[in-house]
Amino acid sequence: MSNSVLIVGGGIAGIQASLDLANRGAKVYLVEKTPSIGGRMAQLDKTFPTLDCSICILAPKMIECFRHPNISMLTYSEVKEVSGKEGHFVVKVLQKPRYVTADKCTGCSTCMEKCPVKTPNEFDMGLGNRKAIYMPFKQAVPLVATIDPGNCLYFTKGVCKVCQKVCPSNAVDFEQKPKEVKLNVSSIILATGFDTFNPSVMKEYGYGRFKNVIHSMEFERLICASGPTEGHLVRPSDHKEPKNIVFVQCVGSRSQRGEFPYCSSVCCVYATKESILVKDHMPNTEVYIMYIDMRAVGKGFQEFVDKAKKEYNVNYIKAHPGGISEDPKTQNLQVYYEDIKACEMRKLDADMVVLCPALIPKEDNKKLAEATGAELDEYGFFRPKNPLTAPVDTNVPGIYICGYCQSPKDIPESVAQASGAAARAAETIAEVSEEA
């Protein structure tokens, strides 16, 4: 259809682009790989620099997508094939089986209570558990259960089916098959977001070896009231409240030795936000941020850093730690760094270290690039047609990009860019309808 648009990725960028287009009367197909829209923003506790509760400001937009008469959500789905050209793309989307009939499921979660299989919850970065039949988080949209066949006893061992027995709506369907959906759209917006670099590669920091070294996305789930500890920030090793926390910036980013040379753009300020959250929860805990350059470039960000220094007494140390060691008995940590003022190596005791890893493009971008013909850059971000003058266009006319998958950026910029991509898609719609 000439006035329809495909949006790939149901994070804040994809949601914003969907709403802008749907609100002007365009027909939107929003494809999301996981069982729920919401993306990274749904996982965050608070957002900088306003300290708004992240899910609280996001959830109304998620529901708006769900309820919008012009938006068809295809969750738990992936784009497989794209053909045609601007104005006339034909897209094949694979809807993976949830083994639950979406129309029947009321989201009552009885099945989740009775399911006997526990497995780490991806949404909580593996820190908490979910069941083999699950909804990724309480505000999931759509609020429909999904069976993970890799862990379900029926699929792995042929037994159980408890969920089917207890479901009051008769929604569980073990026979569900993958479904291919064919869409005709005039343009496509890619908004696939980012992944977190696995810091265990950097052995000197001990991530994966030392229990009390965590990374920032794990921190977000630990400090969040809906997270696995209900917002109680405790050490993974002994569940005690940490008295000293060190945040380490640029873990795998701005690296000259083979990781990622670029700056992830958001870490300095989110570490500042996370420090303020620590102080809000536990005013007597000391917080240190070790950084190379304090990059607080967005609107109100420098003021936010100043506030963390003055009002919250967060300690900012210009240093890039060389390593972290652990006392095997107490599982307390020591962070080794160079005190540049004194020109000597020092160590700082820490009960917990939070690494701020490079944020990296989604692995799936490669498949999408192949399917759509949109080019990737050397790291795997989608390459804008012109980095200066055409930031949301790609080399393929009618295919647009926005959010972190275009290059590192924060939420307000992702939202602005998403609206920007929506404007370009609206231009395509106007041009196509003129031709017709």
Add this chain to the structure above:
Amino acid sequence: MSKEKQPKIGVFVCHCGVNIGAVVNVPEVVEYAKTLPNVAYAEGNLYTCSSEGLSKMKEAIKKYGLTQVVVASCTPRTHEPLFRGACEEAGLNKYLFHMANIREHCSWVHPKEQEKATQKAKEIVRMAAAKAALLEPQTEPEIDVLPSALVIGGGISGMSAAISLAHQGFSVHIVEKKDVLGGKLNELHKLYPVNKQSSEVVEEFIQAVKSNPKITLHTSSTVKNVDGFIGNFKVTLDQNGKEKAIDVGTVILATGAEVLEPNGKYCYGEDPNVITQFELERVMKEGKLKKPKNVVMIQCVGAREDKEGGRNYCSRICCAMAVKNALEIRELYPDSEVTVLYRDMQTYGKDFEEYYQKAREQFVQFIRFDAENPPEVIIKSKGEYSVRVEDILINDTVDLDADLIVLSTPLVQTEEAKELSKMLKVPLGADGFFLEAHVKLRPVDFATEGIFVCGTAHSPKTISESIAQAYAAASRAGIPMALKRVRTEAITSIIDEDLCTGCGTCIKLCPYSAIRKNERGIATVNDVLCKGCGVCAASCPEKAITMRHFSDKQVLAEATAALGGA
């Protein structure tokens, strides 16, 4: 509405997961709600805002014939539209919905006093039910939207917004105070990362603007006055002293920014070879940069500091600009030394960080200083300087000879923008830039409908960021214009003509200029302009003004219930 008809209120109390449920005893509040006057139905929900919660609400409205609905949960700021929407879907006018906030106003602030919090939640619900019983249906007037936009500012942001809107099919008027388009880009030399002359890039945009029949250009023009509201703004332009009137449906502010003059700092103004980064651009653009021996660039001059006329924000673009010009000078004159004195290198993201590394490879020297201990510039003789800086990375004092000193000063808000802020009644933030409706999620909107912002008028940003944001403003402005109609505020004031004495108090106080006197000298309200703030109702000496949805009767009922009355 008939007064005899007994209200049947439905109350839905939300656990909000543990947010409310872990503090407030929700089942107890539900039972209490059932005992309140006019309450016909009450239930608790894990998340009333979930699709399940909403469908249960809709079912209950139909099943029990509810006439008003109360949801006791979180904040109306985010969730009221959702619940109102559900009421509408169930056939209930959305103004028959009322929200009681038992999260922000109760569970979040009293986490350790569960019993008292439960009591307070009951009282909040009691107040809400008392008001809800008196709620009446309201209508939101619909107005037509002219399919044309006014873009104020003909820089890269304004041109990008205009081009996008024109491609979307709308007519656009660009107003530019100068006689040429291009704005700040006209002062720049080369642009990174395309390695093109700024003038070439500007020319492409100017051609796109001029060749588009949907765009009307008003150069050497300023906006003299704006009247009206979304859908129908009446704009008066001043073009070289001549007035021009145009009507538009939406307005985009793309007025750009100015560069802070570093007067008195680092000998600026005392010697000709102490210049700003923008002045260096101009010199290079004109090809007049004489070969310097030693260039010293100083970052954060008047930025990230709130003393001596400085700004406490980071101006975002200056570090990358310094890196670009340092490389440019090294390429032009490979024998010239360039040193950049910085506090934190703000080369964020992908391209700038690469560029910074390239500058280091090209032997541009970077010296880091502390804000507490800024560099010092001494004029040795005309055009010869000595710069002393405490290098915190080697913990030593460094003396540098220089014959060109370049100061990176921040972008600041323009005087015109301050006037436009008053004229259009859109706010400026503490940093002087236009303040958007929501910092995170509504980056180009204002609370006032139909007016949008983009580019450096919003905050310092790069060219590509300005273009993306300009498209965003074009998307947001395009929505009401594509729909051709918008609904406006229902909560407005009503003037009782029999009571009004025409004293004019409300007219003077109304911040939206929504009240005028009619031919009989009586105050009348323009419903489209009125935002329902209530200032007029509070100040009317004759009590002739009532606010829709907030009548004295409704507010008093709520207050009486708060004090324990029914």
